[in-house]
Amino acid sequence: MIVTQQQPNIRHLTLPDLEEYFVAAGDKKFRAKQVYEWIWQKHAHSFEAMTNLSKDLRQKLSEQFTLPALQVDATQYSADGTIKSRFKTHDGHLVEGVLIPTENRQTACVSSQIGCSLSCKFCATGYMDRKRNLSYDEIYDEVVLINQQAERVYNKKLSNIVFMGMGEPLLNYNNVLKAIERIGAEDGLGMSHKRITVSTAGVAKMIKKLGDDKVRFKLALSLHAANDTKRNEIMPINESNNIKALVEALNYFYKNTKNEITFEYILFKNFNDSQKDADELVKIYRQVPADLVNIIEYNPIDAVKFTKPDEETTQHFMQYLEAHKVNAHLRRSRGKDIDAACGQLANKES
Known part of the structure; x- marks a missing residue:
C-alpha cells in the first residue's frame, strides 16, 4: 500500500x-x-x-498544497448589536468568535483553542473538552471574518481585538504570537499591536515569557477572586499559579515591556462581592502597575448556580474601589440573549 x-x-x-x-x-x-x-x-x-x-x-x-480556511457555520444577532459567529474548521471542529460594536469601537473577541483544559467553574467553555489548539492561520481567519462582518453590518473596520474567547491563549503561545504578528504585519491586516489584548487565566511562566519576548500588545489577567482560597475554588489553575506567583510574573512582564495590564474580576453574589473582597482586590492592585480593573457582570450558564449580585451591592463594591484610588470600570454584559457574553461561549446550537 x-x-x-x-x-x-x-x-x-x-x-x-x-x-x-x-x-x-x-x-x-x-x-x-x-x-x-x-x-x-x-x-x-x-x-x-x-x-x-x-x-x-x-x-x-x-x-x-492545501489552503484550509475557517468557514462561518452559524451567525446570531443580539438585540444590542453584538454578533456571534460559529466557525467550522477544515477538520469539522466548531469554535466561536464575537463582534462587539460600540459607538467608538468595533471589537473582535476571538478564540485560541477548540474547547479549554482549565475548567474554570464559571465559564461555559471550561466544561468542554479541549480538542486542539487553533493554528495561527485559523486565528487570523477569525479576525478576517469578523472584520468583514463589521464592514458589512456597520460600515466600519475592526478597531480592537481581544483574545477572550474560547481557550487559554498562553497555552497556545506560539500560534497566538504568530497570529498577532500576521495581524500586525503590513502584508497582513496592518493593525497596531497596541489595539490587541491577550487575556489569560494566569500561567505565570508564560506571562514571564511574554516579557522576555518583549511583546507589544496589552495583557489582561482574569483574577475573579483576590485570595488563593477562593480562587482555587473557582479556577483550578490557581493551585499551580497562585496570586503571589502571578503578581511577580506581571511585574516582570511590565518591567520588560511597559505594556498596559488590566485585571478582570467577575462579581459573584455572596462569593467575592463583599467589602473584604474589595479590600483584598485593592491590595493586589497596589502590588502591580495595572492600568485598570474591569468589574464584570456575571453571565449565567447552565452548568452552575452562580448569580450576579444586586445593583446596590455592585455599586458599593465599585465605590469602595474608587475611594481607594483604584481605576475601576464596570463592564456591562453584551450579547447575553445569544450566549455571546463573557464566559458563555460553548458552541450551543442557535
Whole structure:
C-alpha cells in the first residue's frame, strides 16, 4: 500500500519559502509575492480565487498544497448589536468568535483553542473538552471574518481585538504570537499591536515569557477572586499559579515591556462581592502597575448556580474601589440573549 504524505498548508510557508518553491519549479520568483498577497491580504480561501494566476498554475498549486480556511457555520444577532459567529474548521471542529460594536469601537473577541483544559467553574467553555489548539492561520481567519462582518453590518473596520474567547491563549503561545504578528504585519491586516489584548487565566511562566519576548500588545489577567482560597475554588489553575506567583510574573512582564495590564474580576453574589473582597482586590492592585480593573457582570450558564449580585451591592463594591484610588470600570454584559457574553461561549446550537 502506498501512503501519500499529506499536502502542506501553503499558509505555513514564509515568503522566502514560496520564492524558493517557484524558482525550483522553473517559474518566476514574483509569483510568490502574488500568492502571498492572495493568502494574507486578499484573504483568498481557495486557489481558484487567485485570478491573476494562470488556470494551470492554480491547478498545480491545488495539487501540491492545501489552503484550509475557517468557514462561518452559524451567525446570531443580539438585540444590542453584538454578533456571534460559529466557525467550522477544515477538520469539522466548531469554535466561536464575537463582534462587539460600540459607538467608538468595533471589537473582535476571538478564540485560541477548540474547547479549554482549565475548567474554570464559571465559564461555559471550561466544561468542554479541549480538542486542539487553533493554528495561527485559523486565528487570523477569525479576525478576517469578523472584520468583514463589521464592514458589512456597520460600515466600519475592526478597531480592537481581544483574545477572550474560547481557550487559554498562553497555552497556545506560539500560534497566538504568530497570529498577532500576521495581524500586525503590513502584508497582513496592518493593525497596531497596541489595539490587541491577550487575556489569560494566569500561567505565570508564560506571562514571564511574554516579557522576555518583549511583546507589544496589552495583557489582561482574569483574577475573579483576590485570595488563593477562593480562587482555587473557582479556577483550578490557581493551585499551580497562585496570586503571589502571578503578581511577580506581571511585574516582570511590565518591567520588560511597559505594556498596559488590566485585571478582570467577575462579581459573584455572596462569593467575592463583599467589602473584604474589595479590600483584598485593592491590595493586589497596589502590588502591580495595572492600568485598570474591569468589574464584570456575571453571565449565567447552565452548568452552575452562580448569580450576579444586586445593583446596590455592585455599586458599593465599585465605590469602595474608587475611594481607594483604584481605576475601576464596570463592564456591562453584551450579547447575553445569544450566549455571546463573557464566559458563555460553548458552541450551543442557535
